[in-house]
Every structure is written in C-alpha cells, then in structure tokens.
Amino acid sequence: MTVMEQEIADYVTRVRAALADLRPAVRDELTEDLAEHLAEVAAEGDEPLADRLGTPEAYAAELRAAAGAGGPAAARNLDQRAAAVAASLRARLRVADRNLGPILGYASASEYLRLLRPAWWVLRGYLAAMLITMVTTGASFGLLPRLGGSTLAALLLLAVCVVASVWLGRRTPTLGRWPRIAVRAGTAVLAVFAFAGFVNADDRLGWNESGYQPTSEQVPFVRDVFVYDSEGRLVENARLFDQDGNPIRLGYRECVREGLPESNQGVPAYPYCPEHAPFRSGPVGPRPSPVPPTPAPAPTPTDGPSGGSAPTPSGGTTAGPAPSSAPPPLAPLPTALAPTPVPTSS
Amino acid sequence: MDTTQLLKGVLDLAVLAVLREEDGYGYDIMRRLREAGLDEVGDASVYGTLRRLFAAGLLTTYVVPSESGPHRKYYSLNAAGRDQLTRSGKIWRSFATTMDTLLDDRGVTA
Structure with a gap:
C-alpha cells in the first residue's frame, strides 16, 4: 500500500466514521465512489487530501447536507449509536497507529507489528505445547513442555505445535468466518493462559531463590545441630x-x-x-x-x-x-x- | 454575498445542466462545473447532490469498467430529469431576470 493509498483509505474511514449514524445502506451509497474520487483528486497534485478537500469530518458534513441525508441529531437507535462510537474509535486508532509508526521507524505501528507476526506464531505454538502438557500431565508451567517427563517428547511436541501454529497463521486469512473466529478465540485463550503461566512461573522462581538461603543467616553452613x-x-x-x-x-x-x-x-x-x-x-x-x-x-x-x-x-x-x-x-x-x-x- | 450560499440553491440545476449533453461520473461532473466557472463548488456537495437527484428519480446510473483504474459510476438524465431541468431552468431565468432588473433599476453595476 502506497502512502497515497493509505491516505485515501484513512480519509474514507474517517468520512464513514462521521456518517456512522446513518443507515448502513445510505452510508454505503453516499461513500461508494469516495475512494475513486479521492484517487482522482490525489492525482491532480501533491497536496494532502485534507488541504484540498477539508477535513474528512467537514467533507462528511457537506455530503450529508447536499444529499439531504439528515443530521446526526436524527433519531438514532442504540445499534447506530454503538456503531458510531465504534467507528470513531476505529478512526482514532488508525490515527494513533499512523502517529506511532515513525517512532518505530515505519509508516504505521501496525506495519511494524505485522512484521512480528511470524514470531508470534512461533510463540503461540510453544504456548499451545505448554498448555497441552499442563492439561494432560498436570505439570506446572515451566520452560519445556515435558510431556511424560521426557525431553525428547517435549522437543517433538514443541516442533509439532510450532509448525502447526505457523501453518495455521499463514492460512488464517483464507479461512471461512467460523473457523477464523475459532482460531482467534483459541489464540485469545492461549494469550490469557500465557500471562497467567508466566506470572506463576516468575513467582515460583522468586520462591526458589529465597529457599536457598539458610533460615538463620548468622550461622551459615549448618548441616546438623548437636545439643550437649x-x-x-x-x-x-x-x-x-x-x-x-x-x-x-x-x-x-x-x-x-x-x-x-x-x-x-x-x-x-x-x-x-x-x-x-x-x-x-x-x-x-x-x-x-x-x-x-x-x-x-x-x-x-x-x-x-x-x-x-x-x-x-x-x-x-x-x-x-x-x-x-x-x-x-x-x-x-x-x-x-x-x-x-x-x-x-x- | 458568498457564492457558496448561492450555489446551495442552484447546484441541482447546475448538475442537471452539465448532464444534459453528456453522461458523466462524479469527478468528471465536478470538473465540468469548475470549467463552467463554478470554482467554489465542493466535491462533497456535488456527490451529495448527485445522490439526492438519483434518489429523487431524476438520474439513472450505470457502471462502466475503466481500463485505467476502478469502475466508474456514470450518471445520466432520464425523462424526469430533463423535465426537471426545463422547469428549474425557466424558474432560474425568470428569477435571474427579475434580479437583474432590480439591480439595474437601482443602478448597481455588474
């Protein structure tokens, strides 16, 4: 996606967000040629779209008025209001995404995060292996998913889960609606599990450290006590x-x-x-x-x-x-x- | 007086007029209006007006595949649109003549 395409997509998103209170059919109708129109406008010169057309919100207001589509004060049901809030939130997120980008050295933060996706797939495979081990053997969250206490089994399980996770990650976009929702839900469960597991493992590490210290610090190296x-x-x-x-x-x-x-x-x-x-x-x-x-x-x-x-x-x-x-x-x-x-x- | 204020009242007529000779898509229609001297017409206003005229049954639309980009939605005047153009045109001419006379009588120069 070029910078121009990104700018157009952002502009369209914000115009649509500003029209979020309209019936979806009306809104779609009003904005259906918007992207094409913006592309034509953008081809006229290097000026940013907002300089040439005004803010997306102003554009939306003008479009709304000219089309006689009614103002935002028109009766709105709860769904439409929720949709409006969600849309404006999404628009804000997009702006934050683009503003964060340069800090990370990319056009947008999401572009950077997209690069990290394969790494997340590997981690997800590892977490899946850990979850399988914990559920089947009742082991605690450790570093290796020792299925049945065997290192070899652990490595095998790890390899299988990581490969499966990467495979799934590459295919998620092509999946149907419900399988995709299932994958996302499973991933969310793994993320929660990972957070709980890491916190728990960290706690146990801290306990082990203090466990090594003798109870009485003034008398180190006491192995036994003889009373006479x-x-x-x-x-x-x-x-x-x-x-x-x-x-x-x-x-x-x-x-x-x-x-x-x-x-x-x-x-x-x-x-x-x-x-x-x-x-x-x-x-x-x-x-x-x-x-x-x-x-x-x-x-x-x-x-x-x-x-x-x-x-x-x-x-x-x-x-x-x-x-x-x-x-x-x-x-x-x-x-x-x-x-x-x-x-x-x- | 701001031209944009005046435009609001006559944009329907202007859009119908530029579509009389030839069908056009949104950006094209806007360009024709600008070429005709209506520099201050806003993009969103033109699109909104097209939508409203279409909803009122004065325009028909059809999509033309474009080899140099996305498909374009063309607008064309239908019978009701031509009718409306004739009636609105007459009203405007009579209104404009009245205004011209009024200003001429008071010695307001063009």
Whole structure:
C-alpha cells in the first residue's frame, strides 16, 4: 500500500466514521465512489487530501447536507449509536497507529507489528505445547513442555505445535468466518493462559531463590545441630524453639533414622545424624536410661502441659536441661512451650 | 454575498445542466462545473447532490469498467430529469431576470 493509498483509505474511514449514524445502506451509497474520487483528486497534485478537500469530518458534513441525508441529531437507535462510537474509535486508532509508526521507524505501528507476526506464531505454538502438557500431565508451567517427563517428547511436541501454529497463521486469512473466529478465540485463550503461566512461573522462581538461603543467616553452613547437656552428654531428639515458640529449623535432614520419631508435629528433632556427633569421646551418656543423672529439673516434664508452663516464662529457651531426661516426655513440649509468649508479652 | 450560499440553491440545476449533453461520473461532473466557472463548488456537495437527484428519480446510473483504474459510476438524465431541468431552468431565468432588473433599476453595476 502506497502512502497515497493509505491516505485515501484513512480519509474514507474517517468520512464513514462521521456518517456512522446513518443507515448502513445510505452510508454505503453516499461513500461508494469516495475512494475513486479521492484517487482522482490525489492525482491532480501533491497536496494532502485534507488541504484540498477539508477535513474528512467537514467533507462528511457537506455530503450529508447536499444529499439531504439528515443530521446526526436524527433519531438514532442504540445499534447506530454503538456503531458510531465504534467507528470513531476505529478512526482514532488508525490515527494513533499512523502517529506511532515513525517512532518505530515505519509508516504505521501496525506495519511494524505485522512484521512480528511470524514470531508470534512461533510463540503461540510453544504456548499451545505448554498448555497441552499442563492439561494432560498436570505439570506446572515451566520452560519445556515435558510431556511424560521426557525431553525428547517435549522437543517433538514443541516442533509439532510450532509448525502447526505457523501453518495455521499463514492460512488464517483464507479461512471461512467460523473457523477464523475459532482460531482467534483459541489464540485469545492461549494469550490469557500465557500471562497467567508466566506470572506463576516468575513467582515460583522468586520462591526458589529465597529457599536457598539458610533460615538463620548468622550461622551459615549448618548441616546438623548437636545439643550437649551440662555433663557433656549428647542430647538426642532435641527440639529448638525461638522466643515465640516457633520451632527453629537448621541444617538438612541428610540421614534417615529408623525407629526414632522423625519429627513431632513438624518440629525437627536434632541431631539428624547422631553418629556424626563432633564430641564423641566425652562422657557419653547412656542414651536409653538418662533419668537418674538429672534429678533436679525433673518436675518440669513430669508435671505435664498444665504445670510445665509455670516455670518456663522465666526462661523459655533455657529449658535445655529438662529435655535431656528422656525423649518420650518431650512429646508435649511444643504445646507446653506455646503459651510462653503470652506472659512475656503482657 | 458568498457564492457558496448561492450555489446551495442552484447546484441541482447546475448538475442537471452539465448532464444534459453528456453522461458523466462524479469527478468528471465536478470538473465540468469548475470549467463552467463554478470554482467554489465542493466535491462533497456535488456527490451529495448527485445522490439526492438519483434518489429523487431524476438520474439513472450505470457502471462502466475503466481500463485505467476502478469502475466508474456514470450518471445520466432520464425523462424526469430533463423535465426537471426545463422547469428549474425557466424558474432560474425568470428569477435571474427579475434580479437583474432590480439591480439595474437601482443602478448597481455588474
């Protein structure tokens, strides 16, 4: 399309937009030779059409008056008003399109976007493959559509979808009305899906980043925690809590222990790997029978949850000696410790 | 007085007159009017007038394929149009004569 043809098309569009309130048949009749006429006028000289004929809106008003077609104030039904609004909107869009063009280095923005169309077809194929994978396998939005977890299948599916999308893209203009509407609707669904998918994937990326950081930044590289009582014995199944009664999670569960409770209500029990204890040579306490050596703090665990909370407010975290007695009484500890923030905060 | 104001009243007659000898399409008709001295006639006015005269049944149209561009819609006077031209022409002449006399009597020079 030459610049002149573009100018003529724009002029016709704006004249028609200004006549949008007329019955479609009347409007078509009034503007049917307009393009040809403008071509003749344009051939007269290099002057822009608007200089020679006035603005499209003025032209439309003159045409309307001379044809006795009635003014815009004539009774209009809702359809015609909607059509008028839509037409003027389209005309505005065309103007914006042409004004944006030079910024991008093209005659119009749509001309530039048209160049990007094949790229969009490729992206659309990729999104279709991703949607197929997510629907059939329930996978989350990732980078590759791993159908059945296989990379080869992913690449195959990707290739098929991209080729199909490009093929469809090249044929869309030749399709009938309903197939074309179906393609457009499908594309719209993919666009929405893509937006949601990318937002979701981005969120998960952010989560992964923070997930790599250790919970406690002051003590990096903690893999396991070993608690020793006052007599140097390794405390097993120790639970750590902060001032609010929240369990402190450190390290990584590297070894699987059998027979011992892995965690109590989601509270990690330290150490994860007692056999890796750094100070083994000390007076290793008899693990199965630890009750006799520590008689002093015994009342705390034996009192149960109701009595246990009484002594703890003085020092919630200094309950260290108490757990050394035995693993089983520790079970109610989390619940017993939970009330501690209440007295300290009041 | 603005010529465009006067034109509004007589454009129908002018269009009918330039179509008397020969059929024509929109741009062609406009050119004939300009050549006849009606420089200030607007393109849209001519097209609108053609449409209105056609709707009133004074003109018939036919499309001629053009080898040098798009098809052109030609307008031609039908019997009703010729009739109208004769009547309107008489009215105009009588009106113009009346106006000429009026101005002559008052000594307004041409």
